[in-house]
Amino acid sequence: MQDIQYIGEHLLPGRLGHFFVLTAFVTVILSILAYRKRVLHPEDGSWLTFARISWGIHSISIFAIIGILFYIMISQMYEYQYAWDHVSDDLPMKYIFSAFWEGQEGSFLLWMFWHVMLGGAVVFTAKRWEAGVMTWLSVVQLVLVSMIAGVYFADSFRMGSSPFLLLRDTMQAPIFNNPNYLPLIEGNGLNPLLQNYWMTIHPPTLFLGFASVTIPFCFAMTGLWEKDHTAWLKPVMPWTLFSTGILGLGVLMGGAWAYEALSFGGYWAWDPVENMSLVPWIVLLAALHGNFIARHTGLSIKTTYIFYILSFLLVVYSTFLTRSGILGEESVHAFTEMGLEWQLVGFIGLFAAAGIYLLASRNKSIPTVAKEEKIQSREFWMFVGAMILAFSALLITFSTSIPVWNKLIDVYGSIMGKGDMTVYHKAMPLDPIDHHNRFQLWNAALVAIISSLAQYMRFGAMAWDSFKKRFTKHVLISLAVGLLFAYLLSLWIFLPSWQYIILLIAASFGVISNIDYMINFTKRNLTSMASGLAHGGFALMLIGIMASGLNKQTISQNRFAQEGMVDGLDAGNNAFLIKGMPMFMNDYWVTYQSDSLDGLIRKYEIEFIKVNQTGDTLEQFTTYPNILYNRQLTKVATANPNTKKYLDRDIFTFISGLPPEQQDRSNIRKIDSLLDYKLHYFKPGEEKDISGYHVTLDSIVLGTHNTEYDREEDDLVISGAVTITDSLNTQSFQVNPTLIVRNGLLYSLADQINDLNLRMRLKASSLDSLFPLDEDMVFEPLTMKSGETVMWHDLEISLDGIDKHIDHPSYKAMDGDIAIQAILSIKNQDAKQYIARPLFFIRDGSPLNMKAFIGDLGLHIKLERIDPEKEEFHLYLARMADTPLLPLEFAEEVPRNDYIVLEAILFPGINLFWAGSLIMLIGMFLGMYKRLRKR
């Protein structure tokens, strides 16, 4: 291909971007080297300054990269692949952040951004630990920068994927032979599924969570590296608590997003991507508890090291699973492959190797305590609890990693030369929700019980002999009250098996004992309540999970309609609702009231009414689920649920199905072509009986009453006003089949009576005979004065006067128009009277007119001129030779198009889940605050 001089490209931002990527890369390497020197030679102060300057320039470079990428996206420079892929002309600015981190490169940048911010905090606060922690943080950051480097080695191995690539370099397309291709391309825009505020707030929180896991990892690695195994245990604690809080919040937000905006019908589905964001958090909790033990007793330092390293490795592993495309057939989450699989594997391998090496080489220097923990001590049970947490994480990871095991089997097969190993491949459990719940139930129950017991105990079983009485008393009281509480809850929560009874008792005991702990053991001091809030919140969350999950009730089941149709199987969770027709389902009268289009969103109004046996309304509310169309308004892009929230329950509603015509415009023609239309000619006023229906053509009118008609300027619209009566039920319906001429094209707009499954349309080819062009008609002049009556052929015409209030359907007023309508009343031989209002107007100094049309008479009337001096109106009249005949086409057995398929689910006590989780996270942040203040 010869060189082409492209027109209009902005190449400077991209070059600057590449420059800053390179700068970030080099400075982070310098930062590693300088901080390392500082650790090895603490006496030499100059290395620290150099390291800080390097990190500072690195930070500025990362900000610059992000700034430039934002600039490219906001300016819609589609010559850049990243902007082309994630932005479009019509993307609202509020989604520019979402678009930024929709792509992998952007999300890596987000991750690096948080590392830079956290690194800054470390530089300013970590003092003695700064050099070590920053060395490791820089190493992690180096790996991340390499992910967006976009450097090729030996043409085949690419390191990283740059966000500053030009579109024409990433794909081969004939359009790039055109030097002026830019005006011809439009961005792809943001996936409509992601166009909501959750996409704006969830990723930054989750990535701050991921980034914050790195800091405790760096502390642990520094402790090992410097062989200072105990001093780091204290300064790391606020970081760990911050991380558990933020990462927990990120995971929770993911659940809230799924619940609020996706069609899951729940906040947690044990999807691989959800699991792998949860697992690092659980392991970090285990590390946190190991850290507590180590600080207070000197025990379990090694375990703490292992858990901290593991939590970081799991973050990287989670990144690998969700971004490498390996989950393929198992996950509902949308992630595109980036070709970085081996780089991500290397990422894990590098840090796993570093961790294992340091642990092995420092093994001997890690202090161990010879004495055995006492069973009455807090550390004993805390350790057991940490082990259970770790085991829970292991179990989730094991099931979620099945695709990885399959890959490993393949690798093994190819190394051993055994050929295809596909037969050994496994798939994820058939019902992952049941699978994980069944096992995690035990971990949750044990954690709830053990955390409560351990909290009452003291480190080192201090003064147990005098304490044991108090301990026993509090445990037993809590247990008794907890049992009572569990009993009361069991009246409300449906418990399907004995395992859940145990979990409920454990959770109730957890809630009560933590309340007791906070009242009696913390001196009512808020900051000392941190652990009580965290553990009590967890127990409350368990109750919320059981209430909302086990008591979840589908409202949208129409038992009457489905009776006998589905044999043996469940009736299904979706109900068929006809517009305006109340349906009774599970205690509620549900009505699809209306829908309205606003921009790209069609909002549905669904009314729920609950009545008692005497007919009094007990409860009434309305929900507004909606659907989002694509940009052309031709297809449904996604459906969004809407939830009615009460304090004690939620009602979740979701549009799970629509008539095909409303899902996709292209279906309208498809369905119409399947119908069997029969043609009937009608004179105005004529009545006919057609297959059991009494049909009357009331009149032929210019304009239409068809509700589907969306007026545009310069439309020519003609319609029949038809009344149809069902001879049996004496029900009467009005339909308005319509023909529209718009921009020289002819459209036929059918009208439908859903209750009779009838559809009616006008035969398109009849337009010319019904509404001929002016050239094909003979207009006769007629001059009249106001108040005059004349005979014109067999019609009696009176000019009643004029009207300055213009109502001509084709007229659109413009500034400076002078417009007037003549009012004519016309009587035919049957003495039937019609009104015609021809329009005369002056626009930009030229006289113009718009004719009036009386369809029933086939009469066209123009007001050509007004003579103001003689007060004469110069009219031109033309009339078709024959009585007009309207060709109406009828189709029977037409499928309805006025319905929705609705899913409505009742989640009782879901607020207990949100409240419990938030209390737990508040406890963690409170713990962090407590430790920061103590310093």
Add this chain to the structure above:
Amino acid sequence: MVNNCLYWLLCRKFAQRLIRKVDNPKMIKKSGFKLMPILILMLMGGGIIMLISASKDMSTYSTFQQVKRSGETAKVVGVLAKDKPMYYNAEENPNLFRFYMTDQDGEIHEVTLNAPKPQDFELSEQVVATGSFTGDEFVASSILMKCPSKYKNEEVLVRSNM
């Protein structure tokens, strides 16, 4: 209420006995009794049992023939048979969707899903149907479809019962 009182009494007695036992350092010393290793062993044992039983939950990717022969529930990977008819009529039954799917052996079989037809199902590139045979009918409890929407690879999971 009576129940709770009973619980209270029983628990108190039991707890007192337990504490007395644990509290007696002589007893522990005499037997060389160490609780931590035992507890860890117990946890590990329980863990291994859980892991083994968890791995029994694993399913397999299968074909219609294999699922029919085994009579069990499994995941069938395949593609939508686009030249065959699809059935969904919300008016008759909003929870019944039928389509034909070609599995990896090239066998075409009808699949029944007790849920509404997923949006853009016609465009799906790959379908993973989890289900089993009822007679000659393959009834799916969930289907996962991969869709090349105009610009993103999106996947959609549809479950018939949640």
